[in-house]
Amino acid sequence: MSGNRCKRKEILDVIENDARLNPKQIAAMLEMEEDEVVRIIKEMEEEKIIAGYFTVINWDKVGEEKGSAIIEVKITPQRDLGFDAVAMRICRFPEVKTVRLMSGAYDLVVYIEGQTMREVAAFVTQKLASMEHVLSTATHFVLKTYKLQGALVSEDGEEDRRLMITP
């Protein structure tokens, strides 16, 4: 692996689970110069290797009513474009959080978040199912979240139970 590629991977490994680390901390952890870290991160942002920075929120605990669903979508692939054109049309809706092309019984899996279940249902029936080249949809509403983006969100999380001083 080339030097720059190796450094990119190291930076990604560090920030993948903690986007709050600042360039100075990252530089110290990886024995790099701070300017270099800033430059490499900027490059990766421009190349969409780093596609965004998000906070993992357990909305259930906020008490805010939210509706979300995973939708299996079957579509007709288009000549020369395959599944991409339809997938990109679906992606552009702000309610749509994740879209992936899948192997198996359906083509796309779409994760949708709305303010309410009713809003999500309306989106599926009015926007998604009626879209050209979409053959069918199967909607699975999310009832409870246990783990999100690698983080446990349930009550019995794994807190630090170590003694304060040990040999």
Add this chain to the structure above:
Amino acid sequence: MTDTTDWKHKINPLVLGIQPSGIRRFFDLVAEMKGVISLGVGEPDFVTPWHIREACMYSLEKGYTMYTSNQGLLELRQAIARNLSAAYGVSYNPHHEILITVGVSEGLDLSFRTILCPGDEVLIPEPSYVSYAPVTVMAGAKPVFLKTSPENGFQISAEMVEKAITPKTKALILCNPNNPTGATLDRERLLEIAEVIRARDLIFISDEIYGRLTYVGEHTCVPALPGMRDRTILLNGFSKSYAMTGWRVGYAAGNQDFISAMTKIHQYTMLCAPVTAQAAALEALRNGGSGMKKMVDQYNRRRHLVIQAFHEMGLPCGEPRGAFYAFPDIRSTGLSSEDFAQQLLQEEKVAVVPGNAFGEQGEGFVRCSYSASINDLTEAFKRMNSFLRRKARKGKVLTFAPGENEIKKEDICQTM
């Protein structure tokens, strides 16, 4: 018959003479406080990987709730033998050269009780792990300390070993990488020491519990050195490398004579290590390699952060090359290790361990564990920096090594 309120005279004088661990005293102090960030923890901040815990639960479901053989599950001993052979090229017969123990602590006790007679001497580097000297004393032997310092990188040498040997010397114990300094001994130096050990017909007790947590160079396994396998008792375990401290499972490997003798004590005092912990350890060896590597990578990154933080604070700190401890020199503050740790705790709510808990040579140093989250480390160093600046303003700080945020000479002069 007379009533008595003082039973001390009934207690073994050897035990009476042992001082309580300095860490224990400090623990009591910390336990009373809230909101403390602790850099005083000598165990991983990771929870045991789920696949290991799950394997343990599965073993319970299958009814593994009984004693195992005294030596431990044969499957586990076989896995350990394979692991040692693959990693270091040293071979042990799993049938009679490996004993599963209740952590390295039991392995240490067993090996000392097996080889030591009253009056024997054991060479112990200082500073080093808190148990070595007391366990030596409880075995009726005498600790002889090999004093290390920042000047020699907290490393013992063949010359130091040679000088300390007397006709009563029986063994050398070495923890490599070292707790509390994070110092490591490379192959060349170990070869030199091994030569002395062989020439003087001593036993090498090699505590390699932090061996996998070596960040600079490669860990050298002592029994893998030429001519050392049969005169070394290798102690290791799963606590540090697989984040399994509470499971209390480790092992001793050595020649059949040592292991058979140790097994005799083990069978009458412990019987066997807990079967659930053994099942978990087996899973750790079979499938825990990639998870361990990720943990080691994280420790290494934090290590770099810690080195930089002490540099910026102006506290001299040799590069820790293994384990997860840094051992900064706090003598420039004019405070003793205990005063430094106590005042830092009371004023900034940051817990570190006074260096003298690890022996006299630790005086003037504190042990800081970087087995803590980046957030906690960052906040702890911020608080330590404030503490040091305040001490400097009060004229406690006498000299400081250069660092980016080094305490200005004026800060010191203003108060002198």
